Amino acid sequence: MIRRPTILDVAARAGVSKSTVSLVLQGSKQVRPETRAAVEQAMAEIGYVYNRAAANLRSASVGLVGLVINDLRNPFFTEFATSLQMALAAEGYATVIANSDEDAELQAKLVGSMIEHGVSALVISPAYGGPGETFDQLARTGLPVMQVLRKMDERTDLFPFASFDYASGSTMAARHLMEQGARNIAFVGGLPGRAITRERKSGWRDTLKAEGLAEVAIHGKSSRAFGMQAAGELLSDHPEVDAAICFNDLVALGLMAGFARAGRPIGAEFRVVGFDDIEEAQQAWPPLSSVACDIAGFARDTAARLLAWMVEGQRPAPELRSPVQLVPRMSSTGIPE
Amino acid sequence: MIRRPTILDVAARAGVSKSTVSLVLQGSKQVRPETRAAVEQAMAEIGYVYNRAAANLRSASVGLVGLVINDLRNPFFTEFATSLQMALAAEGYATVIANSDEDAELQAKLVGSMIEHGVSALVISPAYGGPGETFDQLARTGLPVMQVLRKMDERTDLFPFASFDYASGSTMAARHLMEQGARNIAFVGGLPGRAITRERKSGWRDTLKAEGLAEVAIHGKSSRAFGMQAAGELLSDHPEVDAAICFNDLVALGLMAGFARAGRPIGAEFRVVGFDDIEEAQQAWPPLSSVACDIAGFARDTAARLLAWMVEGQRPAPELRSPVQLVPRMSSTGIPE
């Protein structure tokens, strides 16, 4: 295979110096329009492709942002990842998306690989567990790093954290269910002890406590399969429960599928609210009420904050909470749309 | 911010030359164990991080593979992307995942950006339309490029293509539905004219033709929303239809939701088969029959083929088809599991 052409080849062909070609590449307005045109034509003719590695070697910044996600298969995270990528692309930054698959070791490798590739910032929704030293090391690089949607369980204060105001969402969901007439509201899903589980439960717990109601909570993985399993558990062990707030929409959808399987309708008899308001929520039957997190907007905000940090050195506040919104649908109101 | 340490700093600290440090980095067994240890300690002490950009500048290969996906939000593609990433990670390659969001222009930009970043190979599930010259240019780079799951609509023969044997899957689905007693089988979803739509329809069409049955096809976007809409259309305009093969599981799930909304049960009265067998298919209610594509296995095969190409220069066959399998579930058999 032949050598890829360099700016020297372009320069020779266009009859200018390499420096001029470099200026053209950088879009400097120093160069005369005719010269620029000649250079551009030469580039097109010999099929020149920019070598970013070489450029970065000399001039620090790479215009590359790393994104490490604990579970890219979860549509909520997929949506975040793609939205962030687009927001950053609009500003001329490329994004490297990687999936740690909840594997802390893999996560450490991915982060390392990204740093080696010279990312100028990192956004991470961390996997739990694993050596916290990964993060110490990361902090020592001085790179802008934001943890989003999930706080790491060690060294939580190393990097600014941005997420949603889940606690209010939880309160809204509980109040809404009680207004609809529900009395025994269970909480389903979420691994116990995790910060995010605590947050998403807190409003529910406070509301129930204020009313002196019993608290039924079934914890587990945040998957559709678990929701289905929990449905069985609720139906057999807690027949008095007449509503559920689910850790996320996947659990809620699984729960609804479980009820459907048992021939029990969702809506007026048993009310369900989820978290995240993924696209599927409104297309399920019955449509699923959910605490909506404007994830695309959140991704844009994250991009803006990250850019402010990278470009102007403006480190964001240590903790940021974006507002959430309850979207009532048939699964909690019983009213078809 | 202070300068990142280089191998020169490491060398100074360890009391060796930069060349020795470089050898250690490359894991050469030329260096004496004691020397290696000293170098490694020095690296740890001053917090050295490898600069891949500089390394790549000198020695072509980057160990970076680009992956461009037309719709990363589709769980099928998400699964493929994450599986491919893991398969490549196991071989020491990093993967850059990008989502073109069916935007050919964005796709061109992403491909360009990846080449600039020096990927040593590219896997692409192309968006439709857009300037075919992007691909000509890509072909001219001589990089190993594989198109997967979808053929680009121009210059289809530029790069090897790997996908599933959808035509057989379609035949299996049609035969299965007829064995279950269905007579009027509709095809729902898929944009008309697209190669993949043709493939997924072909077996259905042939089977119906052989039996002299009428063909009802409703084409449209491959989304849950479209499936829901199509359900209404089927119920009002084609009451004789008693089964449907859907372009993919998302459409099928939308269709089932639409039927549920109308109070029409899925299973014995109306049978549905989807394509892709996404995780949700078995967790939906009723569980969705689907033509299963072992996407994780496919991703592994793709990784292996790509590596053979990259490392040994072994270009894969121009067209590869992985086998598919029909997974009958309640949505087509009517039998609860």
Place this chain on the structure above:
DNA sequence: CTTAGCTATTGGATCGTTCCAATTCCAGTG
């Protein structure tokens, strides 16, 4: 006609690695 003051262009040094040929080291041999 010279020259100041621009603008447009240029050559050389530089970034942090790898590669290569050359050198040093050292134990073993005659």
Place this chain on the structure above:
DNA sequence: CACTGGAATTGGAACGATCCAATAGCTAAG
């Protein structure tokens, strides 16, 4: 003790861009 040969180590060139200070080209003023 000189010499040999292999292992371990080394210095310098190279990769392809950017950056900077210097220079060439040009216009308008003196």
